[in-house]
Amino acid sequence: MTSTESAALAEPAGPHAKYLRRRSLEPGAPPALVPARMLNEVTYCERLMYLEWVQSEFEDNEFTVEGRAVHRRADQPRPLKKADPKRPPGPPDRAAADQGEEDEGEDEAPPPSTPPPYTARAVWLSSERLGITAKIDVVDVEGGTVVPVEYKRGKRPSVPEGAYLPERVQLCAQVLVLRDHGFRCEEGHLYFAADRQRVPIAIDEPLVEATLAAVVRARALVELGAIPPPLADSPKCNGCSLVAICLPDEVNLLRDGAREEPPAPPTFMEQLEHHDVEELGDDPWGLGPLQPAPEPREDGDRELRRLHPARDDRVPLYVKEQGAYVGLKGERLEVRRKDQRVVEARLSNTSQVCLFGNVQLTTQALRALLERGIPVSFFSLGGWFIGRAVAHDSRNVELRVAQHAAASDPALCLRLARGFVQSKILNSRTLLRRNSREPNAVALGELNQLARKALEAEELASLLGIEGTAARTYFGQFNSMLTERARVDEQLLLAGRNRRPPRDPLNAMLSYTYSLLSKDLTLAVVTAGLDPLLGFYHQPRFGRPALALDLMEEFRPLIADSVVLGAVNNEIVGRRDFVETAAGVNMSATARRDLALAYERRMDQLVTHPIFGYRISYRRVLEVQARLLGRVLTGEITEYPPFRTR
């Protein structure tokens, strides 16, 4: 190291002492080092930083996948390589890189006086003093100065600074860390892969200030331990890959609706203004003028932007063929029986795998499924949901702690349970009102009354009583929703709800679809990062997925009951599909298949969300509701928004 390089080491100490002093390094404090990547995120959106860093949530979209592809080569550490002096700036093309690797061993030692230029990849450096850790894609070293290069997937933006602030902050953090390690580093480069341009970024005083302020801000947010509020109607949410986890507009609506907000704490950008950073301007991301928030309509029905996809368009794979085995063949799952191929499914097109009874799944296939985060569910032959295999539990510990705290709060449990039961009663009333051939006004009135009583229940026990009474009234009217033709066959009629074993065909079908629904709610709850075994209304018992059963209440009539009604009324299943035994009524294999298909069709159907106003499939609704319940548990919104159709 030359003397000039060591002089550069002390450089940022003076003017930024206030930032450096505020950073605590005591044990128990949040991690001392903020990754440079998180400085990018905190500058872009504080909530995004919190979700990614503190809650360890992540989700891919096309931009993140492309970003990883761009980084693939830069992320692989490799031996130091001499740069080709004739090559224009920019990463080497593939052929040149391969060439370089082959030549490497044969090079002579460089003359000691003038070290030749070289590049290093995936350089991971930290600075305790600055509180930053940075993984630098590429470092170019030439004649005593170093230049960090950060790869970006997109095109070079046309802004005078060369790039938007979050990227420049990230790069600046890398420069500061390099300087702290004694390197002479005047500027950093951003390489934009889409148009293959390397853009030099000046590391000026305001940028250093913004970077160090971002370190302080990120650590303060972590220390605070509360998730920052979502951005309000921001165009930044459009390309964000975490939008289905963050649910910005949904959370904002429910927060606004619930109570008068205290003024939001100043965001990072507002804080920066207090530090007289004028250079940033009003619109540092160049996103154009913000749209004014849409005026709420008179009737209170605000339609939100649906930022996440309306449906998950991958398809589930059910294997009910006894003696079949599911194996992996390349990128496909192959279901075989007696050396005959039954069916194939592409892994990339599979949302989940459900195995019924005696079906084998090879270890290779199971591992391929878990690697891709595709859940596998196991059922008995008769459809009893036994369990599931998932890759890893969610890493969002904060949410799980909040769930356990909430479950030990009787008042919150009762409040949530009231809502679940009320929604269930109201949704079953709606189904009855809409589908009955001659709606029974007395029963409808009774359900209405019970729904009101559910909201006033003083304890869980009385809530159970109300739910039972409502179920008796509802299932007493169930036959009135069947068509004339279906009702002719008396054996098909429902004689009240019974189960374990079901004693008539309709009860068998209801039990079967409830089992499928409890599977999907268990998966939704797990996806949202919650513990499916710890419920609020249903008490934990013998591995019962109590939380899934809680959330399931409001969806029983909407999904399961309506699938059964449709299957009977449209004669998808009939009397011929049931076998009566001493132990109860069993469904034939074809009926089980047809019912599963009808159930999946229902899950794929688009429905208008009663609160948010956008169209969304039932399958996605389950996930959205589970995530919103998570937000209730962490205290971000006060009331769980029920899903009730009109």
Added chain:
Amino acid sequence: MRQTYIVAYDICDPKRLRKVFKLMRGWGDHLQLSVFQCELNPRELVELRAGLGQLLHHDEDQVLFVNVGPVEGRGATSITALGRPYTHPERHAIVA
């Protein structure tokens, strides 16, 4: 929103050809020699392109992506066949 793509490839080396074929089988249906029909959302298209990009020799191989249109629209109606029958792949739950 998924789009239907016709992916056609021209690979100059049998070993790479097998690799490309194997990868393509994970993303679409094999229509003809070196031609696949894929229904991809934007993320999957990027994944497929990245995967292929690693296999190809960029100076001699070529893969073409033809966007036929949205899956529930032109993508479903714009392909017709002469000779052997063509069946459009359906998207629904697979129950075996």
